[in-house]
Amino acid sequence: MIRRASEFWTERKVTWYRRALERSDYAETVLGVLAPLLARCRSALDVGAGCGALAIPLAERLGQVTAIEPAPAMAKALRERAHARGVRNIEVIEAAWGDVPVAPHDLVLCAHVGELLQPDAPFLRGVASVARRGVALVRDTGRERDKFFFRELYPLWLGRPYISGCEHEETVEGLARLGLSPTVTFVSYRSDQPFTDLEEACDFWEEYLGLEGEPLRAFLREFLAKRLVPDGSGWIAPYPKQAAVIWWRVGGPTDQRGGAKR
Numbered sequence: 517m518i519r520r521a522s523e524f525w526t527e528r529k530v531t532w533y534r535r536a537l538e539r540s541d542y543a544e545t546v547l548g549v550l551a552p553l554l555a556r557c558r559s560a561l562d563v564g565a566g567c568g569a570l571a572i573p574l575a576e577r578l579g580q581v582t583a584i585e586p587a588p589a590m591a592k593a594l595r596e597r598a599h600a601r602g603v604r605n606i607e608v609i610e611a612a613w614g615d616v617p618v619a620p621h622d623l624v625l626c627a628h629v630g631e632l633l634q635p636d637a638p639f640l641r642g643v644a645s646v647a648r649r650g651v652a653l654v655r656d657t658g659r660e661r662d663k664f665f666f667r668e669l670y671p672l673w674l675g676r677p678y679i680s681g682c683e684h685e686e687t688v689e690g691l692a693r694l695g696l697s698p699t700v701t702f703v704s705y706r707s708d709q710p711f712t713d714l715e716e717a718c719d720f721w722e723e724y725l726g727l728e729g730e731p732l733r734a735f736l737r738e739f740l741a742k743r744l745v746p747d748g749s750g751w752i753a754p755y756p757k758q759a760a761v762i763w764w765r766v767g768g769p770t771d772q773r774g775g776a777k778r
């Protein structure tokens with residue numbers, strides 16, 4: 517069963533997520549791919565905006581951004597970051613997609629929101645009704661490396677393989693069934709996770725595994741000491757990430773919605 521985003525994104529996980537973003541080239545990489553689309557846009561709707569990794573830099577470029585984000589801890593972090601950067605043209609709607617009506621925006625963006633990017637997700641069918649100029653989706657690729665060593669850790673500690681969610685091919689297949697043939701641009705960026713010390717790193721893995729206890733902690737201390745990389749006075753979990761930016765134009769002479777089933 518998929519855990520609700522509001523339960524999954526605890527304050528602590530959001531703090532770690534923000535710290536990784538602070539040193540990541542994620543936003544500049546993804547928005548670089550979308551430059552031709554952004555040139556035609558004055559507003560954007562970021563669905564599942566998280567703490568604003570893309571919504572905030574978009575608000576710095578465009579006239580108006582709306583961020584839909586159901587997890588209270590993420591929405592709070594988004595508001596705080598926007599405030600700290602003096603970004604005022606961003607509206608945060610604390611809700612899940614489909615729970616509230618949303619007005620059309622020039623660009624609709626949805627990055628790394630697993631449940632909305634499944635091939636049969638209602639979001640893929642509904643997005644055309646709120647996008648005036650373009651849609652951009654960001655998804656992990658099949659070339660994704662071992663996220664936080666889970667592929668190694670799950671069999672070792674849980675005795676089962678780590679099954680990751682759907683990848684970009686499935687989303688593209690879902691779009692093809694709707695008559696859409698988007699551009700797919702592969703990107704690489706850093707998503708390294710910093711930690712102040714090994715104990716904090718153990719907290720991180722305990723939280724993500726949803727387990728705790730001294731035997732696990734002892735195992736993690738030894739396991740992580742061999743895999744994390746010293747970084748200043750702390751450590752990082754190196755995470756070179758690969759993603760697919762799936763995007764298409766809406767409206768005008770290049771409209772590709774003609775054959776879409778609604």
Ligand SMILES: C[S@@+](CC[C@H](N)C(=O)[O-])C[C@H]1O[C@@H](n2cnc3c(N)ncnc32)[C@H](O)[C@@H]1O
Nearest residue numbers: 521564565566569586587590612613627628629
């Ligand atoms: C992995 S984070 C990605 C955040 C941001 N898009 C980014 O790229 O950094 C996924 C976000 O999607 C949100 N989310 C999950 N289900 C959602 C839904 N049904 N509607 C809108 N947002 C959702 C989560 O709360 C979380 O903040």
